[in-house]
Amino acid sequence: KAGVTQTPRYLIKTRGQQVTLSCSPISGHRSVSWYQQTPGQGLQFLFEYFSETQRNKGNFPGRFSGRQFSNSRSEMNVSTLELGDSALYLCASSLGQGIAGANVLTFGAGSRLTVL
Amino acid sequence: SQQGEEDPQALSIQEGENATMNCSYKTSINNLQWYRQNSGRGLVHLILIRSNEREKHSGRLRVTLDTSKKSSSLLITASRAADTASYFCATDHGSGNTGKLIFGQGTTLQVKP
Numbered sequence: 094k095a096g097v098t099q100t101p102r103y104l105i106k107t108r109g110q111q112v113t114l115s116c117s118p119i120s121g122h123r124s125v126s127w128y129q130q131t132p133g134q135g136l137q138f139l140f141e142y143f144s145e146t147q148r149n150k151g152n153f154p155g156r157f158s159g160r161q162f163s164n165s166r167s168e169m170n171v172s173t174l175e176l177g178d179s180a181l182y183l184c185a186s187s188l189g190q191g192i193a194g195a196n197v198l199t200f201g202a203g204s205r206l207t208v209l
Numbered sequence: 210s211q212q213g214e215e216d217p218q219a220l221s222i223q224e225g226e227n228a229t230m231n232c233s234y235k236t237s238i239n240n241l242q243w244y245r246q247n248s249g250r251g252l253v254h255l256i257l258i259r260s261n262e263r264e265k266h267s268g269r270l271r272v273t274l275d276t277s278k279k280s281s282s283l284l285i286t287a288s289r290a291a292d293t294a295s296y297f298c299a300t301d302h303g304s305g306n307t308g309k310l311i312f313g314q315g316t317t318l319q320v321k322p
Contacts, residue, residue, distance in 0.1 A: 097251070124306075124307070124308045125308070126307075126308030126309065126310075128312075135312060135313075135314045135315065136297065136312035137312075138309050138310065138311070141307055141308040141309055143307075148307060149303075149307055149308070149309040151309070181249060183251060183252070185252075185308060186308075187308050189306060189307070189308065190306050191306075194257055195305065195306045196240075196301055196305060196306055196307055196308055196310070197242065197254050197257055198242075198244075198252070198254060198299075198308060198310065199254065200244075200251035200252045200253070201251050202250050202251045203249070203250065203251055205249075
């Protein structure tokens with residue numbers, strides 16, 4: 094079956110702009126989680142969506158937001174970009190409920206954002 | 210911060226040798242998972258161990274969990290050059306259902322042919 098698809102793979106923005114990243118989960122996965130990866134802070138949890146509702150949120154400012162659609166596809170948005178937002182943004186999908194191992198994450202290849 | 214710690218930060222071994230990585234965490238867990246990442250790409254799930262389990266095997270991987278010490282180890286036996294990657298432990302401090310995991314800083318493994 095198809096894996097987790099993230100678009101775009103690479104993008105360059107300037108400070109103050111906004112960006113929207115997209116994630117298509119594995120078919121049947123209802124949970125989509127977003128992570129930010131930087132050399133200094135490592136992998137940090139941004140938020141999780143399950144059945145179109147934000148189920149968990151990490152410690153990021155309100156400039157970071159997301160949503161999930163009825164087909165489980167998810168988008169995240171970062172407004173008023175700062176230099177420190179340069180990172181690899183990873184999306185991961187999982188079943189999200191029901192069985193043991195429901196939170197085994199399948200990651201996409203990531204969207205690498207550079208803010209100039 | 211709940212973020213786990215891993216050691217060593219970097220490990221370099223010869224092909225055929227075993228590699229051991231350790232992970233420690235701070236608060237009680239539902240499960241602990243190990244992931245591999247090749248060169249800044251997406252992470253790949255390797256193995257999950259639940260809090261009531263002490264050891265699990267998957268192919269050349271062996272994971273142990275000591276909840277009293279809040280630590281886990283990942284052993285890769287008979288390593289191959291293709292095992293060169295970064296390895297992360299990730300802890301679930303919730304219900305076992307959600308995608309909110311706390312990742313360690315990772316161990317970079319280099320396997321020399």
